[in-house]
Amino acid sequence: MTKIILIAGLILFILYYISKKLSASFTASNSPAIIVKNGYQKIDTSKVIIADTSQKVMKNVGIGGVLLIIMLALIIKVKLLLFLLPISIYMMGYLFLFKNHLKKTTSQVIWYNKQTADVMIESLTEKTYRFNLLSDVQAVQQIESIQNTKGLLFGYFRIKTQEEIIEIPYLVYQNNPSNQDFFNSLKSNYKIDLQKKIFPII
Template sequence: MSKILLIAILLGVLIYFISRRLMMSNKSTAVQRSTKQGFVLIESSVPILQRIIKNTIYTVAIGAILFVITIVLAMKVKIILFALPISLYLMSQFFLLNNQLKYAKDQRIWFNPNTNDVQVEWLSGNRMGFNLLRDVQHVRAVRSVQKNRQVLFGYYELTVQQQPIYIPFIIEDNQVNAGFFRTLKENYPVDPKSSLFPII
């Protein structure tokens, strides 16, 4: 029993430090905006990111609690082990969150609503420019199999000049970006795909 209690305490401490780190990272690593005449930066917003982080941490906490309960009860009732994969899935939402946040911060997407020109910049220094109406060859939406506390992880994969461009769903939640995504969906069929772990 003491080992189970130790696991529960360690999981609780881990969740606390993960949530604290994500919150601090969200505040301290905001994208530095440079001005591009006529272009809008396609990005998420601080309130949206805070909501997503909070809801995901809540989901991970539920998974951790379910994991501990499953381990404790499985000592007496083996059939309860069916809940183990569910708890691990819920806890894995942290890795999906981290993947989405990292990709959203590692690239900048600029959109000109008048000309439909798009400029993509990566922290690596690479850049790409294309026209949203003419140059996109294929659009695919890879999404998680279900929402957890109103959070649906996934991403759009745009094939441009034979190269993929990935846009996390957390960026679409920002209403400022509605014109970009509306133009994309109105002009291209979106090939849907479900995945248990839609990691970019």
């Protein structure tokens, strides 16, 4: 039992150290002000949001890891502990989900013109795509986790146009009030289909 406690403590310490490093790297400087170019506002996330989310993710992963160690160590004696396995996997899966959403966030740049409702999507791998938020959108979906775990809620908006599907992670949505005009326009002009998933992978 002593070894289990030591291993669990070591895992928690390592995850705490990593989360602090991540937080420091993203909050070393203040988040930039709202960026506007040629009438278009940049719709993005902030370093503070990424740092805060990464810390919450690492906490959940740490708890999941400790539960897994305890379960594996005591499974022979207490088989009832098997119920901890899906909980452990679910909590550790947040790390993969965070990386998935962060990659999507950084792989595209969204520009929004409040006056004309025009949107421009700049991608690292595809050509720039333009559409109008009021006239070109056919459907809007909001996909999010089945529950909020210790203040951590992953999700994304899926905007369907005639030609493309645009997906915007909650990492961007949570950057209020900077992006408030964009998402308020989306919500006020369309009936949003809310869907719940265990892992809302983009």
